[in-house]
Amino acid sequence: MAKLGIDDLLRHDAGLAAAPRPGPRRPMSAVAESIASHPRRSAMSATILSGLVGLTEFILLVGGGLLLRSAYLRTGLAPDAPYAALVIGSALGLVVALQYLHAYDLASLRGAVSRVMSVLAAWSGVCLVGLALAFAFKLGDQISRFWFGAWYLYGLLALLLSRLGVRLVVKRMLRDGLLDRRTAIVGGGPAAESLLRTLDAQADSEVRVLGVFDDRDEQRSPESVAGYPKLGSTDDLVDFVRRAKLDLVIFTLPITAEDRILSMLRKLWVLPVDIRLSAHQSKLRLRPRSYSYIGSVPVLAVTDRPIADWDVVFKWLFDRIVGGLLLLALAPVMLLTALAVKLDSPGPVFFRQRRYGFNNELIEVFKFRSMYVEQSDATASRLVTKGDPRVTRVGRFIRKTSLDELPQLINVVLKGDLSLVGPRPHAVNASAENQRYDAIIDGYFARHRVKPGITGWAQIKGWRGETDTFEKIQKRVEHDLYYIENWSVFFDLYILLATPFALAKTENAY
Incomplete structure (x- = not known):
């Protein structure tokens, strides 16, 4: 998804955007200090996990097809052209189809058993298409029907066991914080509270909110929002992001608050962190492709961490x-x-x-x-x-x-x-x-x-x-x-x- 072009805005006139310079470190609140000082466990990117699952399924299908052919026809592992085309083409076709169906998204990998059934249905559809193409190109007499049936059944079993195993592993990783995206919310009030409750309602979410940063005074900004502590103002955020090694910052400010958003982004764009603008309660309706999603929460991408995943x-x-x-x-x-x-x-x-x-x-x-x-x-x-x-x-x-x-x-x-x-x-x-x-x-x-x-x-x-x-x-x-x-x-x-x-x-x- 295209970014908002904020980098160009930040460098407007000055060639490079203003950013905070080191000086005496601002004292953080006791809660913020405790979080920032706590060692972070190494986490895996959900994108890498999804890619590894796709690669594993491709290898399972191709390897199983070649081994079955070798065992049934008593030949070497090197297949002739019709078998190679059918095995590799079908396995690749399944991976592409599942990617299109978002079956490698974290929500699908950790989802209900019905998600696994949809993967098996996709495998059945791919096999039917592969079989139809084989006959269309008059390759039917060169491929063993018994082998094809055995490979199809093997694929069903391999994908079923793979997905059930991945489901258990993902749930365990989420529980142990190995997929955590450490997150801070910028902005308070009803918008932040609504966003936090929506994120909390998403079961097994990889988003781990550490707290809220808000520039408003104590009367307008309470010590906690939806149960999450206020960790300081945006002036405290830069140091906190560095020390706590945050992955994601979400702004809950309305898009109309352009000056406030740009002022904050001038402080944050120097950090290796993803920055998103929540569209959860926005009345502005853009094209669906303009949004990305954190679970079910629509957001607009502002800046991305370079060299990620x-x-x-x-x-x-x-x-x-x-x-x-x-x-x-x-x-x-x-x-x-x-x-x-x-x-x-x-x-x-x-x-x-x-x-x-x-x-x-x-x-x-x-x-x-x-x-x-x-x-x-x-x-x-x-x-x-x-x-x-x-x-x-x-x-x-x-x-x-x-x-x-x-x-x-x-x-x-x-x-x-x-x-x-x-x-x-x-x-x-x-x-x-x-x-x-x-x-x-x-x-x-x-x-x-x-x-x-x-x-x-x-x-x-x-x-x-x-x-x-x-x-x-x-x-x-x-x-x-x-x-x-x-x-x-x-x-x-x-x-x-x-x-x-x-x-x-x-x-x-x-």
Whole structure:
């Protein structure tokens, strides 16, 4: 579903939207502090669960069909063309049909036994269509009728047992909070109360509301709404979303309250969270396709968390597989570099620096040490410049060639707090023109909506190296945001392949 185009509105006039800048942390209420401090259990995306169920059913049908054919006809597992076409085509047809019928939605997977019967009916329909096509293409005499009947019955039993098993697993996961979407409601009053009661009425919902945020005073905004505590105002929400690792924020404000909504979104768009506008009580009636649904509650999508669901899986696999291969291939170069660093000046081989990672969390990044130990600057309070006396002889070479960055493959492959490709992580006190980056670039922290990377779109487009001016850091941030909004595995691959050519340009690397 298309978003409302809020990103463009937020960047209107300023190039990037204003966002809260770090300062003294606002004290949260005792209830909000307790929730935010409670460790979150790892949860699975409902989209990934649905995909795994579909893949499992496809494998069950194809595998069963091939095994039955091999056992009945006493041939190998490799089928001839008519059998392969019928087995794969029917299994794929069922998955597509069930997707169209929303049979992979969480509500269906956890639903009543009647939902399982509809899956079996869909399998019967697909088999009839497959049989009709086989006869239409005059393949009937090449396919065993006994085998086909056995495969059809096997499919009924396999799908029945699969769906009943999935139903039990999903209910257990929901009960244990393994599918939770941690949610906050923005806005109070009758609209919020109605929304919360509707969400509560949905049995086994994956939406877990933690509380309500409302800017109105105590007289107009009670301490709880429909049994859920008021956790603070929208000024408290940004910090709460980060610390409590929320998945979803739902606005209950009317669409007509445009100024209030935009004011709040300017604070929230830098966060890695889905933002929805409830249409539960809206009198505005849009086309059905304009809405998405949280259970039975219609909502309008405002912003989506970038790189979510299956994209997270693909990026994780890309980082681990490609990163692991690079780590093995570059191990000899890393050993030689480590030896050169050790022989050039006394001190450790590695330099560890705290930098901002995903969701503004602090991570420890590995680099080969390029400065004299006694002059190292762990907080990057002073940028390295051309001819900087703090840099060793070997340090100048490895910084120009970016060999000092190679240990970050350890962060990617072993620690998992970096990606191969993403916005470059900056040190906590990194500054340009004597001002911290976040103080001079509105929306700076939006680049932390995804995991940072060893290389990125900004680096291959020429914005690598020293960031001593406002323009340089602004261009970096603009390229980082472009990468986030346009991410794909192929985009990552392109950036990775282009990186060696970008490294050949060393004029900005000191």
